[in-house]
Amino acid sequence: MCDHHDKLRSNNKDLQQVEKMCDRREFLTKTSLGLGAMALGSLLNTEKAWSNVKNQVQPDLGMFGRNDLGLPHHMPKAKRCIYLFQSGGPSQLELFDYKPKLRDLFGQDLPESVRQGQRLTGMSADQTSFPIAASTINFNQYGESRAWVSDAMPYLSEMVDDLCFIKSMQTDAINHDPAITFFQTGSQLPGRPSIGSWISYGLGSDNENLPTFITLISKNGGGQPLYARLWGNGFLPTEHQGVQFRSGKDPVLYLTDPENYDGHDRRNMLDYLEKLNAVQHDTYGDPEINARMAQYEMAFRMQTSVPEVTDMSKEPDYIFEMYGEDSRDPGTYAANCLLGRKLLEKDVKFVQLYHQGWDQHAGCPGGVALNAKKTDQANAALIKDLKQRGMFEDTLIIWGGEFGRTVYSQGKLTTTDYGRDHHPKAFTMFMAGAGVKPGFTYGETDDFSYNVVKDPVHTHDFQATLMHLFGIDHERLIYKHQGRRFRLTDVHGHVVKDILS
């Protein structure tokens, strides 16, 4: 347990002092854990006690094809997921939630019976009136499912029979930072693991040459900032954090060997480094040392795997044409969609795209149209591409932001222009692919797209459903940290069974 004759232990007095402190704490932690686990084992049934102890260690997912966490809990539908996060809060009113009656109510004050005293953001709370703004973008019905889509999304409108719209999304937060953190980690406060990290922790890697969870961000985003915690591992072991590929020509820095170095002895160097780290780990037992070793090895393997997967030169022209001309420009949303597809093909389990710029406090019609133009063709192409490759049936595609936008205009309302503030009580997302009903619309909002009138889907419900599609019972994927058992959905969340195919 505590080896006092370790070769690393020096005769330096100061260090010995530190060692003693560590030893006592470590001794108590380790013995109490061990004894506690043994006591539990005899009290509870062995299986439960065992799983409890397993929570403390890194699950050895590679061994024997069996999962130490007892996952999946049920038959999975999704093998992989690409989450197209539309950061900023895209307006459901200009894209999918068609509200024709608003035209007649143009400029009228939003009735109190609709708002019901809801607390607004500081940006529009002091407005003297809340004039109703109808969408200036026209809507049409498409496909056999007759889904309404606005003219801002002409490519996607051809794909509606593959999509499952949820028009009754709700969230708890009204500002970007807490809302996006809530969506990605299940908590408005930073510190919890993100969805992709939970999936990586629970299900492990399908291709050890690439990270299980990769994040891609559209370049030149501007708008609301994104932070590493959105794809962070929180308290889960560090190797489960999302690895961000840079938007641009060189997605991962320092993968190429420096000038005048051929890399031949790198393997040797890593082997020695691993030995040193192993000694360190034996001494201190810090799991982060394991994580660091795993990351070194991953980086080594990525030296070959990343250049291969990010090499676009072998993609035929018709693929670039399908995704749009932007897709030839690395780092754009379209290029990221194409790269995302290539990563999924290489068995990366969770690809998370972020596109910033959907925060139309002013100039809403123009802003929505602009961002739709940047993303629409690529969204549709991604679905088409995955379909023809037979990957649509076990890939989950998710499109959505952190909240929706208000029916009333923030700032000045004219017949052609208006702004919209944040709105957490009703907004639209869509899912497609693995295990969700195609050509389906779930949930309804009132005539103002302000309140949900039928089948509300809370953010935690969405997260529970996502986990369900991966074969995970969201109530049973738990990690014990600082004395509390945590899950992605905290103590909430219901699987939305009605949207499952």
Next chain:
Amino acid sequence: MNETSDIILFLGRFHPMVVHLPIGFLLFAFILEVLSRWKKNPALAIVVPLALLLGAISALVACILGYLLSLSGDYEQGALDIHFWFGIITTIIAFMAWLISANKVTIPKLQHGKPYLITLTVVIVLVGITGHYGGNLTHGADYLTAYLPFGQFKKEKLAPVATVEEAGVFAYLVDPILEDKCVSCHNASKKKGKLSFANVESLLKGGESGPAFVAGNPSASEMIRRVLLNPEDEEVMPPEGKTPLTEEEIAILNFWIQTGNGSFETKMGELEVSEEVQTIASTMLGLTPNPGELMLAPGPVVADSTLNKLQDYGFKIRELVAGTNLFDVAVTSNNPKITATTMPGMIRELALIKSNIIWLSLPDNKVNDDDLKTIATFENLRKLRLEKNPITDIGVGHLSTLQNLESLNLYQTKITQKSIPVFSSMQNLQSVYVWGTEIQQDEFSKKGSDRLEIIL
């Protein structure tokens, strides 16, 4: 004897407890007697007369209490009579054995000889027989044999159904609930409250409180009222100490009485079934509990060493559902370590766990037509990805044995329209991906069916 006074029933219900005393005493006397003879130690036999006396007296008490209990009329007369008379005979013979052992009667021929031992043996046999019939009265005649190995006494099993619609509401859903929660007290031999669920006639007849159910009207049905009562209520069913019905079970009973109109013949498919009942029913029938959720029987056990070896070859192996031994096997596309010469050997090794593989994914890894001969023996495959491999129509021909296959990915292979009849012959195939092959839109549109989708 319709009006049995409470005090009689109160005392009578001590019978099941008291009967265990004579069983213990008499058995103990027998064991001591045998031991003392075997070990040739007369000291052991000293307490035999006392044990026999206590056994006989407690048997007498048990008889009296048993008679009081029988007055309740809850038991089937035929079985009751047998238990009744065997109980009395056991008691009488037990007294006789005591008399002999304690020298209260001196019949020289019986004393201490073999006849005495025979008397004792007879007592033990009678205790056994009486106890057995008593047990049958309490737990039902098939209680003991229900889980007998070899199964010849098992109730006739219902033919399994493939869909909820095929299942008879009563036979497949209601009867198993009654069997599980009610029949131990309401059966042909033990009719608590004069009610028996042993067969349709007795169920229709009802019990002391009238009919068990009113067709079409759950709220007027006694059985529904009883199971819904507060757990503290005296009339609640099943009574305190027995496992209550679950909400799902009550929902099924309700559904049967209301929607099914209490019919014994109606099948689920003939009725309008709510989503809730549909879910409960499919769970009870062991069918898919959630829409679209695949339920498969667990695969044969695979040694960890086998899986480890296969992983070393480059296969990524994952259990689809933990503990089922059903696997998703994959090789990441264009694996640089795999060549056209190593792939055949890998696939032959993979055949070691062929019945465990449900999903198999070998895209862009030099799989050829000959390899498909081996893959064609993986009969449990549901999903097979072979895109971007040098595969022709000959290889696809081998795959026709995969009758469980639901999804087949062959995009950018060398197949032609000649493969289409093979696709059509695969009964469960739903999607075939042929984008980037010679197959064109119009070639399959005339041959395609509702079931099978060929995706370009």
